Structure formats: structure tokens, C-alpha cells
Amino acid sequence: MIRTLLISVVWLLFTLAFFIFTTTHFALLFAVGSFIVWLWLVLSVYLVKGKLHYEIIAPNELYKNEQMGYQLHIQNTSKLPVTQLQLHLVIEHIFTGRQESHLHVLSIPAKSKEKFSFVLPQKYMGQVSIRIKQLTIKDSFAFFRSVQKLDVQSTMLIVPNPYFLKLQRIEQNQHVLQTPGMMPMKKMDGEELAEVSVYKPGDSVKQIHWKLSSKVDGLFVKQHETLTGDAIMMTLDFTSFTNEITLYDEFIETFSALLYSYVAGDHQVQFILNYSTGEQLTIDNEWDAARAIKEVLTRSAAQVSLSDEQWKKLRKTFPNCIVLTTNIARSTECQTVVISDQKEGTAA
Structure with missing residues (x-):
């Protein structure tokens, strides 16, 4: 506002000085013309204020690595065009709180509705919020401007693609799958399969687990023993999380792959x-797995973290529970998969 008044005063003083000290018809025409141009520029900024309507169109849910984009719909109900519209957008990864600011300069004709498409600049995972934080309307020469604070937003959920997980992530997490106890098997031919291990010379060909071996680069054999049950218990722990988006992606993809x-x-x-609340999900099929992943993606770090007391109680109550954690200090525990920026995902 101060900048607009300053430019207006300087322009007016210059026009009056030119008209007073130059007693010609040109001076009069210049004064009238300057006033018309000044009036047009001012009106082109302030008459459209409040007559622009915004809407962010984004899918509620989409797979990672798909065409991750969104649309911005802007309607100008004014009779004047908007030659320069600066939109300040903020893209926030809700779980980590990381934000990216983006500035888009657009133009909107009079009495029209325009659609603009944008692509997310980073391959996010989880909940992402897109928010219009501020807009600035400028005239053609950027002499005058009007700034308006806004809070128009939309949220999308980006989930891992199960197709790519089956093709890539299982192979990349062989160190997890082949760790004793990480891949318990169900009953077969009257025996219980406790785990799988890497094929070694001398192992029986009949014991090769062909289904699992076809998914990874290597041969695995079945290890038999009597189990008290064939269900797998699993949980997550985000203590000591560093709020890195890449680490969060790796954690979610490892969890989804398992x-x-x-x-x-x-x-x-x-x-x-x-x-803390004892909330559990029973997962029997891929649909249940996808639902569980979505539930994790919509939770905060506090809801999927374990305090030291809870960790000790969990290990005492469920010693065979598989835990994926970001806390490298807990890597010495059995049945623990550590995903950390200090150390790539390992299993103890």
C-alpha cells in the first residue's frame, strides 16, 4: 500500500511539474494521458480485488511415481483482466512438517475461468498439503500492487505402488527377508516352516522355496520346526526420527514390502x-495390507512411536513381534529392522 501511494504521488508531482513549466498543448495532452493511464493501472489492480475465486483440484489418493500433479482453477468475475497474478503456494509433507514454497505468475482474462496444471516437484509419500498462502495482483508495468492473504488448500494421500513393490522392493530387501525369523512359514506336509535361509551346497533340492526364490535374485530353502502359531505380529516405531522425507519413504516402502x-x-x-491404545489390524490379503499402509500414512509420528517403557513392555509381552524402527539404539533386539539415516535398514 505504501509503495502504491509513493508511486502515485511521484507520478502526480512529475505530471504537474511538466504541465506547469511546459505551457504547450502537448503538456496538457501529456497530463490528461498520464491521468488516464494512472487511473487504468490503479483500477486494474483494485477493482479485481475480491473478484477472484480459487480452487485447488487434487486427487484424494494416488500411487507414488505416477503423474503426481494438481490443478489450480481461478475464476475472474471482474470486467477487467488480471495481467500479473502472483500466487505463493506452500507444499507441506504433513508427517515430517517439511515445506516448499513456490511462486507462480499467471494472467487471467476478464470474465473467465482458467485452469492451470502443476506437477509436484518431489516424489513424496504420505499426506501432502497444497496451500495458497498469498496472492499479489500487479498492473501491466508492475507499478501498483495489491497483496491478499489466503488459506485455500487441498490434501492428497500418496501411497506406495504395490506393483513396483513386488518387482523391486522385495529384491532390495533380501537382507530383511532372509534374516532368521523374518519370514516364518505356514504348515506344509505335516510340518511347520519356521523360516527360510539362503541355499547352500548340500541342501536338499526338495527344500527349495520356489515361490519366494522366483521373486528375488537367489535360491532359498525351507527350515522346519514346530511353532506355537503361524500368525505374524508386527508394529512400527518412529522414535529418533530425523524428519527426512527420503528416510520416511524408505521406511514406508520397507514396511510395505514386508x-x-x-x-x-x-x-x-x-x-x-x-x-498405546492397543489398536490392531488383522491382515489376511492384499486389500487388508493396502488399508493398513493407508492407516500408517495418515498417522502422526507420536501415534506410531514407542517410549522406552512401551518398548520394554512390548518385548516382554510379544518377544517375537517384528518391529520396524528408526531408533538405531534398538538394533540389538531380536526381530528388529532398523531404517536409519545413519545406517541403512538392517535386521538384528
């Missing part, structure tokens, strides 16, 4: 979603 791997092996998974 979940889909268990389901593909016809295992039932008892997933502890929130240890």
Missing part, C-alpha cells in the same frame, strides 16, 4: 497400529 511379502506367502499378520 507386509505384501507376508501376504503373498499366505500369512496372517497381526499389526499393532497404536501400542
Whole structure:
């Protein structure tokens, strides 16, 4: 506002000085013309204020690595065009709180509705909020401007693509799948399969797990023993999380890969979603796995974290529970998969 008044005063003083000291018809025409141009520029900024309507159109849910974009619909109900419209957008990854600011300069004709398409600049995972934080309307020469604060937003949920998980992530997480106890098997031919291990010379060909071996680069054999049950218990722990988006992506993809791997092996998974409240999900198929992943993606870090006391109680109550954690200090525990920026995902 101060900048607009300053430019207006300087322009007016210059026009009056030119008219006073130059007593010609040109001076009069210049004064009239300057006033008309000044009036047009001012009106082109302030008459459209409040007559622009905004809407962010984004899918509620989409797979990661698809065409991750959104649309911005702007309607100008004014009789004047908007030559320069600066939109300040903020894209926020809700779980980590990381934000990116973007500035878009657009033009909107009079009495029209325009659609603009944008692509998310980063391959996010989880809940992402897109918000218009501020807009600035400028005239053709950027002499005058009007700034308006806004809070127009839309939220989308980006989930891992199960197709790519089956093709890529299972292979990339062989160190997890081949760790003793991480891949318990169900009953077969009257025996219980406790785990799988890498094929070694001398192992019986009959013991090769062909279904699992076809999914990874290597041969695995079945290890038999008597189990008290064939269900798998699993939970997550985000303590000591560093709020890195790439680490969050790696954590979710590792968790999703394990979940889909268990389901593909016809295992039932008892997933502890929130240890504090005792909320659990029973996962029997891919649909249940996808639902569990979505539930995790919509939770805050506090809801999927374990305090030291809860960790000790969990290990005492459910010693065979598989835990994916970001806390590297808990890597010495059995049945623990660590996903950390200090150390790539490992299993103890």
C-alpha cells in the first residue's frame, strides 16, 4: 500500500511539474494521458480485488511415481483482466512438517475461468498439503500492487505402488527377508516352516522355496520346526526420527514390502497400529495390507512411536513381534529392522 501511494504521488508531482513549466498543448495532452493511464493501472489492480475465486483440484489418493500433479482453477468475475497474478503456494509433507514454497505468475482474462496444471516437484509419500498462502495482483508495468492473504488448500494421500513393490522392493530387501525369523512359514506336509535361509551346497533340492526364490535374485530353502502359531505380529516405531522425507519413504516402502511379502506367502499378520491404545489390524490379503499402509500414512509420528517403557513392555509381552524402527539404539533386539539415516535398514 505504501509503495502504491509513493508511486502515485511521484507520478502526480512529475505530471504537474511538466504541465506547469511546459505551457504547450502537448503538456496538457501529456497530463490528461498520464491521468488516464494512472487511473487504468490503479483500477486494474483494485477493482479485481475480491473478484477472484480459487480452487485447488487434487486427487484424494494416488500411487507414488505416477503423474503426481494438481490443478489450480481461478475464476475472474471482474470486467477487467488480471495481467500479473502472483500466487505463493506452500507444499507441506504433513508427517515430517517439511515445506516448499513456490511462486507462480499467471494472467487471467476478464470474465473467465482458467485452469492451470502443476506437477509436484518431489516424489513424496504420505499426506501432502497444497496451500495458497498469498496472492499479489500487479498492473501491466508492475507499478501498483495489491497483496491478499489466503488459506485455500487441498490434501492428497500418496501411497506406495504395490506393483513396483513386488518387482523391486522385495529384491532390495533380501537382507530383511532372509534374516532368521523374518519370514516364518505356514504348515506344509505335516510340518511347520519356521523360516527360510539362503541355499547352500548340500541342501536338499526338495527344500527349495520356489515361490519366494522366483521373486528375488537367489535360491532359498525351507527350515522346519514346530511353532506355537503361524500368525505374524508386527508394529512400527518412529522414535529418533530425523524428519527426512527420503528416510520416511524408505521406511514406508520397507514396511510395505514386508507386509505384501507376508501376504503373498499366505500369512496372517497381526499389526499393532497404536501400542498405546492397543489398536490392531488383522491382515489376511492384499486389500487388508493396502488399508493398513493407508492407516500408517495418515498417522502422526507420536501415534506410531514407542517410549522406552512401551518398548520394554512390548518385548516382554510379544518377544517375537517384528518391529520396524528408526531408533538405531534398538538394533540389538531380536526381530528388529532398523531404517536409519545413519545406517541403512538392517535386521538384528
